Amino acid sequence: MSIFTPELLDRCISCGFCLPACPTYGLTGVETSSPRGRINLMRALETGVLEDDDATVLEESSFCLGCRACEPVCPAGVQYGALLEEWRDHAWKGRRRPWRVRPLLWAVNRPWRVRLLGRFRRHARAKPEAGTATLMLGCFERVLYPKVSRSARAVDEGLCAPAGQGCCGALHAHNGELERGQELARELGDALPGTIVTTSGGCAAHLAGVLGRERVKELSEWLHGTYAPPSRSALRIGLQDSCHLRNGLGVWREPRELIARFGEYVELPSAAACCGAAGTYAIVRPDDSARVLDRHLDEIAEADLDVLVVVNPGCYRQLEQGIKRRGLRTRVLHLAELLAGE
Numbered sequence: 001m002s003i004f005t006p007e008l009l010d011r012c013i014s015c016g017f018c019l020p021a022c023p024t025y026g027l028t029g030v031e032t033s034s035p036r037g038r039i040n041l042m043r044a045l046e047t048g049v050l051e052d053d054d055a056t057v058l059e060e061s062s063f064c065l066g067c068r069a070c071e072p073v074c075p076a077g078v079q080y081g082a083l084l085e086e087w088r089d090h091a092w093k094g095r096r097r098p099w100r101v102r103p104l105l106w107a108v109n110r111p112w113r114v115r116l117l118g119r120f121r122r123h124a125r126a127k128p129e130a131g132t133a134t135l136m137l138g139c140f141e142r143v144l145y146p147k148v149s150r151s152a153r154a155v156d157e158g159l160c161a162p163a164g165q166g167c168c169g170a171l172h173a174h175n176g177e178l179e180r181g182q183e184l185a186r187e188l189g190d191a192l193p194g195t196i197v198t199t200s201g202g203c204a205a206h207l208a209g210v211l212g213r214e215r216v217k218e219l220s221e222w223l224h225g226t227y228a229p230p231s232r233s234a235l236r237i238g239l240q241d242s243c244h245l246r247n248g249l250g251v252w253r254e255p256r257e258l259i260a261r262f263g264e265y266v267e268l269p270s271a272a273a274c275c276g277a278a279g280t281y282a283i284v285r286p287d288d289s290a291r292v293l294d295r296h297l298d299e300i301a302e303a304d305l306d307v308l309v310v311v312n313p314g315c316y317r318q319l320e321q322g323i324k325r326r327g328l329r330t331r332v333l334h335l336a337e338l339l340a341g342e
């Protein structure tokens with residue numbers, strides 16, 4: 001039985017254009033830690049040249065950030081993100097799944113557990129209404145950053161935020177439970193009819209992949225045509241892209257243009273590169289995650305930003321903690337919070 005979809009695995013022509021875009025190759029300079037090297041490992045796994053428990057195969061399946069920076073630069077159209085999901089679905093079965101990921105998957109596996117996470121959110125009571133766009137309430141965002149969806153509703157009062165929402169399944173799909181991840185996305189799509197607006201780039205890309213691009217709008221896309229700030233501030237504001245939003249859905253202009261309407265937009269050299277949060281990566285591989293984050297912190301310090309904007313809860317936590325550790329003055333805000341004047 002195939003581990004990988006053959007058309008996905010066959011597409012790579014080994015040109016190496018992806019190597020300079022890959023953060024883990026940038027850290028190590030080692031071919032097996034590059035997209036091309038990992039695709040060769042997948043091929044060796046598929047043909048039985050390497051065993052499932054081969055140490056390099058297991059190490060590389062986890063060292064990869066899953067940032068998909070290798071996709072937009074690939075002339076052959078390799079869908080690396082889809083390959084990685086299939087790889088982990090095979091490689092991270094049972095005891096081989098990183099133990100730090102297991103409680104997180106358990107917590108968001110049932111809609112009632114996810115609802116419990118958000119039980120104190122007074123603004124999330126509405127039922128879905130026909131013809132109204134619904135705001136998706138991310139699982140961890142509702143615990144760590146409940147102000148984000150409150151701010152999104154303050155910016156667009158027409159958004160309805162039903163409380164009875166489950167998880168979108170991105171966490172499962174990226175951590176070795178691909179089928180469950182797709183099932184959760186379909187359940188959420190049934191629970192939230194019409195357009196789903198999300199404040200998380202990672203959730204947006206996963207949901208769009210399962211439900212279809214036309215069903216899903218990330219907040220910056222949603223507000224782009226309508227938002228006008230009440231006044232312009234003098235703040236110097238940078239942005240950290242969400243990898244899956246940029247590399248998976250091609251959304252990167254919209255948040256920049258919204259920020260530029262609000263204040264002085266400062267493009268950081270590494271704004272488009274992964275910050276090391278990468279879903280569960282910061283939990284599973286904290287040391288590598290910190291190494292990936294370092295150059296971002298150097299650039300934020302150098303630019304002396306007032307605000308750094310994020311469009312994904314994982315990046316929010318990663319940058320907030322890193323900035324605090326370095327003692328920088330820059331404040332981290334989600335785009336929704338910035339536009340709501342927080």
Ligand code: SF4
Pocket residue numbers: 011012013014015016017018019035036039070073074075076077078
């Ligand atoms: S750029 Fe694409 S085709 Fe070329 S080596 Fe990388 S994944 Fe393969």
Ligand code: SF4
Pocket residue numbers: 021022023024025033034035038063064065066067068069070071080
């Ligand atoms: S997903 Fe990111 S870390 Fe993984 S191979 Fe592609 S560019 Fe490198």
